[in-house]
Amino acid sequence: MKTLYVELGDRRYPIHIGPGLLDQPELLRPHLPGQQVLVISNTTVAPLYLDRVRAALTGLRHEVLILPDGEQYKTLATLDAVFTALLNHRFARDCTLVALGGGVIGDMVGFAAACYQRGVHFVQIPTTLLAQVDSSVGGKTAVNHPLGKNMIGAFYQPGGVLADTDTLGTLPDRELRAGLAEVIKYGLIRDLPFLEWLEANIGHLLARDAAALTEAIERSCRNKAEIVALDERETGERALLNLGHTFGHAIETGMGYGEWLHGEAVAVGMCLAADLSMRLGWLAADGAERVRALLARAGLPLAPPAQLTADDFLRLMAVDKKVKEGQLRLVLLRSLGRATLVSGVDPHILRSTLEDSFQ
Amino acid sequence: MKTLYVELGDRRYPIHIGPGLLDQPELLRPHLPGQQVLVISNTTVAPLYLDRVRAALTGLRHEVLILPDGEQYKTLATLDAVFTALLNHRFARDCTLVALGGGVIGDMVGFAAACYQRGVHFVQIPTTLLAQVDSSVGGKTAVNHPLGKNMIGAFYQPGGVLADTDTLGTLPDRELRAGLAEVIKYGLIRDLPFLEWLEANIGHLLARDAAALTEAIERSCRNKAEIVALDERETGERALLNLGHTFGHAIETGMGYGEWLHGEAVAVGMCLAADLSMRLGWLAADGAERVRALLARAGLPLAPPAQLTADDFLRLMAVDKKVKEGQLRLVLLRSLGRATLVSGVDPHILRSTLEDSFQ
Incomplete structure (x- = not known):
């Protein structure tokens, strides 16, 4: 087992990574x-791992809530169901919520914990690659x-x-590949050696080689923890973690939540960001091609869905959280391993990237 | 105009109190x-004061959202309507929400600001006595x-x-009295000289004497600002601001939101807390009587609604936010001007207070 820490002063917390952690109650109990x-x-993960988590809770009053599985349920309405369960169980401000699942469960349970009685404890037990390398941390x-x-x-x-990491054994291939998109992201934005390692090891990762997966998770979490410690509330560098996400969120919202996996949409978004970076003269053509090649080897999509037009993208991207003073801001690549946040991108160039991407 | 500050480091902010502030755009613009x-x-306040607030916003892109008036609309569903308006207007993370209204508007707009894009700016323009002395601050x-x-x-x-303070000129009498409950609360929990001042000046306050109202608001806000600066997240002393609120929330929830005004429910709750403090041997009988007498002079109810039984109270109070390690905790009075947070109150004594209160 490896343990990293997110260094946030008195809110410092550990990320434990390794096999067999669900069978070690001493990791869960301090939290x-x-x-x-x-x-x-959720209905997918609970039948696989809930019993082992419950076994670790022996002696505590614990209740269980099983939600439907999928991005389309990551809504205020589902959140309300969490609050109703907590109140029906008479749970107090010193209770703890445990998120057992992928990114949807983690995001929603974390937000429920933030709001219930204005804030209660919570623990993340991510069971997908995407959640382990990205959404559960930060x-x-x-x-x-x-x-x-x-x-x-x-x-x-x-x-x-x-x-x-044992929980990845039951992960569908499509979800494994979606998680790899976020892993590749860390290499692209700030860690060229990791990108090169991924180019050399993508086959082992797809084959679910345990050592390779653990190394990829650890190196991803190390990058994430460093950035979050520097900029918890995204006033600066943290925005770089959104490489591909402005385009990706437009795909997810435009197609209807749950149609595309988040990592799939981010993969396309990173291709678009690389293309745009190339058109702006920053990234060499072979750099953009390396991005596409690695994502393709990971089995990820490279082009947006044909149903969305360039106009759809521009409309959906106008509400991105990085918009500031009316200006869209995009994370682009100065070079491989070096991302930058850019505002005022020439709209004609952006449109060219979008229009040419559907080919 | 008086200006106090809530001292929270880099989140320090001013409370401006006085007449004619809506006509001073320079107070609003820095925020x-x-x-x-x-x-x-809301539908009650907007016809009275919205035009003046809009006049102060000349030159900025400002939109307006009018919500229905009443505690029964302080829900996740109304909150969702706020988010929909923000997204329909393409509002970005650097936008500002302005809450113009009483405690319901302020609480809900503040929470919307906390959640929209994970946090945007907001300003409170409280137009009821209750909101000016309590809910808009902290x-x-x-x-x-x-x-x-x-x-x-x-x-x-x-x-x-x-x-x-000019906005109090249009406040219905019932709302003015409800606000006085929270004013009296500050005297009871930590400010005996203020309590004595209130006993001497309650007639002037009910007659809406401008100088008396301004002094009451300023002394209330000063107490509130001091407590919030010491204990923003209610890990200690801030809980004392909840004198009467555990009982009061039970009345509001049990009767259906909007039937009783918050201040009315708190007034009854403070009577119950004073009675319980007396039964525990802390508050002398004449102290409890002074509490009742002042609230009665303020035109506030002293007894809970006949529809709620003692069992109803105990059930509704079991989900209070101050419950810790399964124990109900109550704010009670050691003496007038000195409150304390107590856990493990003898349930038989609590029941006696509740049962005798309906007489």
């Missing part, structure tokens, strides 16, 4: 200060609005993160 | 860092859940508070 625990999972919580992805939420840190 | 402003008010934001009052919310501070 449950009260006597009441609500484990929240305290971004949210639900979606029909008009925009992750538009309603809070910065709210967990007490700890338990990434049991 | 609007971006170019987009959404003014949120950053407690929330909506209600059918199972419990203020159960979903956040600690989130405004950029500034503008309490224009």
Whole structure:
């Protein structure tokens, strides 16, 4: 097991990464200060791992809430169901919520913990690659609005993160590939050696080689933890973690939540960002091609859905959270391993990238 | 005009108190860092004061959202309408929400500001006595859940508070009295000289004497600002501000939101707290009588609604936010001007207070 820390002063917390963590109650127990625990999972993950989490809670009052599975349920309405369960169980401000599942469960449970009685404890037990390398770390919580992805939420840190790599054994291939998109993102934005390692090891990752997966998760979490410690509330560098996300969120919102996986949409978004970076003269053509080639080897889509036009993209991207003083801001690549936040991109060049991407 | 500050480091903010503030745009403008402003008010307050607030916003892009008036609309569903308006207007993370109204508007707009894009600016323009002396200051934001009052919310501070005392001229008598309950609360919990001043001046306050109202608001806000600076997130002394509120929230939830005004429910709750404090041997009988006498002179109810039984109270109070380790905690009076947070109150004595209160 490896343990990293997100260094946030008195809100510092550990990320434990490795096999068999669900069978080590001593990792979970320090993060449950009260006597009441609500484990929240979904219909896919609960049958696989809920029993082991419950076994770790012996002696505590714990209740379970099983939500439907999918991005389309990451809504205020589902959140309300969480609050109703907490109140029906008479859970107090010293209770703890445990998020057992992927990014949707983690984002929603984190936001519920931020709001219930103005803030209760919570722990992340991510069971997808995407959640283990990205969404469970750093305290971004949210639900979606029909008009925009992750538009309603809070910065709210967990007490700890338990990434049991054994849970990836049951992950569908499509979800594994979607998680790799966020892994590749870290290489692209700030870690060229990691990008090169990924180019050399993508085959092992797709084959679910345990050592390779653990290394990829650890290096991803290390990058994420560093950035979050520097800029918890995204006033600066943290925005770079959104490489591909402005385009990606437009795909997710425009297609209807749940149609595309988040990582798939981000993969296309990173291709678009690389293309735009090339048109602006920053990234060499072979750099953009390396981005596409690695994503293609990871089995990820490279082009947006044919149903969305360039105009759709521009309309959907206008509500992006990085818009400032009326200007769209995009994360682009100065070079491989070096991202930058850019405002005032020439709209004609942006449109060219979008229009040519559908080919 | 008087200006107090809530001392919260880099989140320090002013409370301006006095007549004619709505006609001084220079008070509002420093708190609007971006170019987009959404003014949120209700159907009662907007016809009275919205034009003057809009006049202060000349040159900025400002939109207006008018919500229905009443505690029964302080819900997640109304909150969703705020998010929809913000997204339809393409409002970005650097926008500002302006809450123009009483405590319901302030609590809900503050929570919307806390959650929209994970946090945007907001300003409080409280137009009721209750909002000016209590709810607009200190950053407690929330909506209600059918199972419990203020159960979903956040600690989130405004950029500034503008309490224009002229707006009290249009306040219905019932609302004025409800606000006086929270004013009296400050005297009871920590400010005996203020309590004595209130006993001497309650007639002037009910007659809406401008100087008396301004002094009452200023002394209330000073107490509130001091407590919030010491204990923003209610880990200690801030809980004392909840004198009467555990009982009061039970009345509001049990009767259906909007039947009783918050201040009316708190007035009864303070009578119950004083009675219980007396039964525990802390408060002398004449002390409890002074509490009742002052609230009676303020025209506030002293006894709970006959529809609620002692069992109803005990059930509704079990989800209070101050419950810790399964124990109900109550704010009680050691003496007049000195409150304390107590856990483990003998349930038989609590029941006696409740049962005898219906007489």
